[in-house]
Amino acid sequence: MNKPVTPEELQYDNYGPLYAARKKVYPQSVSGTFRRIKWALMAVCLGVYYLLPFVRWNRGLGAPDQAVLIDFPNRRFYFFFIELWPQEVYYFTGLLILAAVILFLMNSIGGRIWCGYLCPQTVWTDLFYAVERLVEGDRRERMKKDAAAHKWTAKRICEVVLKHSIWLMIAWWTGGAWVLYFSDAPTLVKDLPTFQAPLLAYVWIGILTTTTYLLAGYMREQVCVYMCPWPRIQASLTDEWALNVTYRYDRGEKRCSVKKAAELRALGEHAGDCVDCNQCVAVCPTGIDIRNGPQLECIQCGLCIDACDTVMKKIGRPTGLIGYDNDINIHLRQEGNAPIYRIVRPRTMVYSAVIALVGGIMLYALATRSLLDINVLHDRNPVAIKLSDGSIRNAYTVRLLNKSGFDRVIAFDIDGPVNAAVHVVGADSVTPDRPEIVIPRDTTTELRLLVTAPEETNPEKSIPVNFHVTDIGLGVVASATDNFVAP
Template sequence: MTDDTFIEGPLYERRRKVYPQSVHGRFRRIKWAILCITLGIYYLLPFVRWHRGPGLPSQAVLVDLPHRRFYFFFIELWPQEVYYFTGLLIIAAMALFLMNAVAGRLWCGYLCPQTVWTDLFYAVERWVEGDRRERMQGDKRYWTFGHVRKVALKHFLWIMIAWWTGGAWVLYFADAPTLVKDLATFQAPFIAYLWIGILTATTYLFAGHAREQTCIYMCPWPRIQAALTDEWALNVTYRRDRGEPRMSVKKAEAARALGDVAGDCVDCHQCINVCPTGVDIRHGIQLGCIQCGLCIDACDNIMKEIGRPPGLIGYDTDINMQRRREGKAPIYRIVRPRTLIYAAAIGLVGSIMLYTLATRSTMDVNVLHERNPLFVQLSDGGIRNDYTVRLLNKGPERSFGLEVLGLPGSTIRIAGVEPKPDGKLTVQVGQDQTREVRMSVQVDPAHVPQAPVDIEIRITDRASGESASTRDHFVPADQ
């Protein structure tokens, strides 16, 4: 092997500014609908109210970091219930794999936040500076007063969108109307202004400047999904068997009149002009293609103008590309083992989460055995073990009776709590709160066990009779 076998070149292609052209069609309408729905939810959801009762926040979706709670309409999650978030992450991953198995980079083309916000920024750019041709001509005469004025207006609007994006995010972590008022009067905490500034800068940078570079170089998903896809997945495809050989409309008509082969592609470059990443789909599936379908709309519009059938570019599979070359009819298999496994995983995890959510208790108890010392020997020969008991109340204010089971001859005492007339110990826990108490378990000399004994610490709601328990151990003196 000689040295000239290796060709030196840049690691990355030199940045070529992309000027996407506006396009009208089915997929563009779908993208507009998704943009409006997703951004509408994101910007407005913090202001939706949900009444939970006195003393509880009335914001429908709230991440309450000071009290370590997450509220989602009628659902309230505690730190101990982090497994619900684990389940959501599993469902999200399986949904992403399922979308990839059905239609390639469906997430990238329609639902990814980078795609949604970049679409919005492109819309503002076209509204201010004009469509593709006007923007390209404006950049050539950059320092004219009219162009500078348009560019300044565009960047101002971009910054306002980015600022509201960052502002909407922090509203999920505090009562939205109150925080908006505090932000406007400069009484909000510094951390709120800091995060708004960070998210404003990142949104402005990624959606306004990085754009397609984020998808091509920064995002790992295009590389991951390439290893997950198969020949049955639908991808935006240029149907080469129908489009080649390319030639102008007049040459194609003349060739067909003579009985020669002429493709439907007229090499108009409209599929490239409308692509937000500047990809030529006629070269096949590429890393830069986000499968948004805008090239399908552009090509269908051209086919309609020249009197040819639509579908030269469309969602298709590698299998069908091969079948058409062989003169066979296309077949589609959306339902296949791969998609069934992903759908089953989503259904299984979702069912488990729904079941545990529907049957979960609104009370719990945790116990920590005192380690230093493990036991205390009393003057009468009895033994005492001390425990720290944490009671969790996920409902309205309640009274819990506390008892120890599995240890004959034992009595319990709780610091600061006097027994009721019936001799039972009752601990009051406020609404949606926890309470930590110190409990002593004492065994008289006649019942001191010879080895450590497993015991059950149970709490019972005095009103409803609902109970929860945990297990620990009682250590005798000779251990």
């Protein structure tokens, strides 16, 4: 029989903590190909995010001239030459599908390259790290200063205040840039310092300033390791051919110093290229040792590749001890065979096909979308009435959408009931049999429409009726279908 566990044995001292305390990471600066790629992508991403609200786009008189604008009061989304209405929310569904499948494709090719290069958490954390190094120094200096945290000199206080001030400025402008996408950017920039901007703008700036400061300044790698669900999802989507940042243990083991490796090789014994310098660990933004194999914490940023290549060049050994690779190629090299890279395979082809299909459908829908639309709703009570002369009248609520930047003169036509007459309530027309009205630009106009037809020529209980509105100037036609019913 198992011995029962006493309360004393369940104490903290016997079993340890329920979770591991965070070990602060001090990433060292590094130079190389992947670091330059990260700098370039950071500049592009931050440049687009901060400056895009100030880009202008002429849409005509009276229309907003901000290139990218989410106009909640007028329920519009503007993206350069594209203007989307609430009825066209399916475009956003398509964008979400595209984003998800592109993420899957990136994962099947290069693992978590999204996390390592393009994720907002990575981009802003990189920026905060750059500020930290600029103010406090590189890895060793920061570790030394934190170890002597009890020795607060005037210089140290100035460094800490300067670092956090710059962090807060970046975080504040991050929140400020976000709200600029929801209002005219130059106007809002002028209104914010004078407290004339809407209260909601200050609320969102405060929220995003706080979250950016905390996530990029303090939580950093913890967001990637504990908060983000993508590492867990990515692990289930990857396959054996995906290229991940990999330590090529077939070449690196066994590890020993340069001098020891030379002695072993002189004796005809095997020695690996890894000199156990720990530079790959020192530069890692999540503080892991890539030589321990694939790990949840690895964001595939490639900085360990740059660090290792730098060391290999210094000691005169081939670069590539750490690189984007997979276990299949490691085993092939161990067997003396050439590595195989299968970027194009069924998985990537399916993802690419889905991206092309969804993207093509969206482009076709955008290219052929009509800027004139009509929606018809039949009256429910009464459904129909019989007039004194014996004819039947049905009433409809018609909603016309003019999505263009100019007024339209449109004419009503119907197909279905024989000898039917159309009348727009409250609108006089010079052509009574074909009413014409003006629809203002960029608006939704709601009308009451009466359709009257003789009973003797329309004996059916229900007749399909097609409503057509035609732009007199451009000839553009929009249609909708309903029913013409008897009492």
